[in-house]
Amino acid sequence: MLIALAAVSADAASVRVQVAARPPANLPMELTGELAAALTAGDGAAASNLSFHVRGPRGRCLSQSLPGAGAATTLAWQAPAAGKYEITVEKAGLPRAMDASGEGEPIAKETDGAVRIKNGALSTAHIPAVGGGLPVEVAVAGVKTPLKFEFADRLYHPDVGQFFPASNPKPAVRLVANGPLFATVEVSGGYYRLEAGQWVQHIAKPLARYRFTYYRDSPLVRVDTTVTQEGAFAWKELHVLELRPAAGLAPSRADADLTSVEQTPLLAPKSWAGGKPTDEGMVTGATGSKTFDRWAAIYFDNGVMALLNPRGAGPQARRARLYDGKDLLYLCGPWVEFAGPAAEFGAWLYFGPRNTPRQSLDEIAGQMDQRAPSRVE
Secondary structure: OOOOOOEEEEOOOOEEEEEOOOOHHHOOEEEEEOHHHHHOOOOOOOOOOEEEEEEEOOEEEOEEEEEOOOOOEEEEEOOOOOEEEEEEEEEOOOOOOOOOOOOOOOOEEEEOOEEEEEOOOEEEEEOOOOHHHOOOEEEEOOOOOOEEEEEOOEEEEOOOEEEEHHHOOOOEEEEEEEOOOEEEEEEEEEOEEEEOOEEEOOOOOEEEEEEEEEEOOOOEEEEEEEEEEOOOOOEEEEEOOOEEEOOOOOOOOOHHHOOOOOOOOOOOEEEEEEEOOOEEEEOOOOOEEEEEOOEEEEEEOOEEEEEEEEEOOOHHHHOEEEEEEOOEEEEEOOEEEEOOOEEEEEEEEEEEOOOOOHHHHHHHHHHHHOOOOOEEO
């Protein structure tokens, strides 16, 4: 959703945005700033309880706003074409247009402490009792068999071993934002491991906070990760977004509760690919490690799972990795040392059909790599 806007102008009646190109992969446009103040000529009393509306070359656009820090607001809207878009406001509570397809329905639903996602392109769930609240399967629209995987994110030091956020027995799962265009799910908790039948943490009390943002009709998922620790400890390895396919494993009873997708035998990964440099090959268990500056993907008979545009401090945080070894296959984003007290990382995940061309992933990653958010002050 980090989209560059070619030009922005504002007066007391509207904000006008000139969009140079349609966003990739059905992502919405985004504008962040003091929109309410700009649209009410700085009148603080009038700048509250507002509803934003966007019109573009093809008429009124589906939109969603989210209050930010201070007086800032983030406004997202569907932009099906390049051209001029005009943003206006009115007092909230007035009827809003919604077509017969129910396009105003929110992407996420909360049931029994879990958050379930269905955005038109994919379905998944965040269940506190499964995988530390992190998703462990994604059903791609139109594909019968879901993609199953595990988050192998971890902290490691040879003197103390490994700790995992996915082993957290009681993570906090919270729906931060929810609407017709995007939903953001926050999963937070400590790094744990099992010792003598008990879940334990390291004395430094490291903690991970993930924010997953899902977009209407988009196969892309934005993941922002913050890692902190209370005590002082220099970890040799911090792995962020290490995704290991679960192909070949029998579905568990917990897995059966993840989505409404019919349980079927899991399909093995077939091939891999990456961008910058461009490379691809078959999954053989003997490829070893591959590193890419832009994206890496694993292809299955039933879909593709990719990691795009990882970011963070230092070059090792901005590379996408793929490992194809004996009995081990994974994608991984940032892989760095960590001494605290905090570090922030980000990346995009892509879940799509098996026939997604490598060129499409390269184009999407390239377009997003060149974009940045715009603001209205």
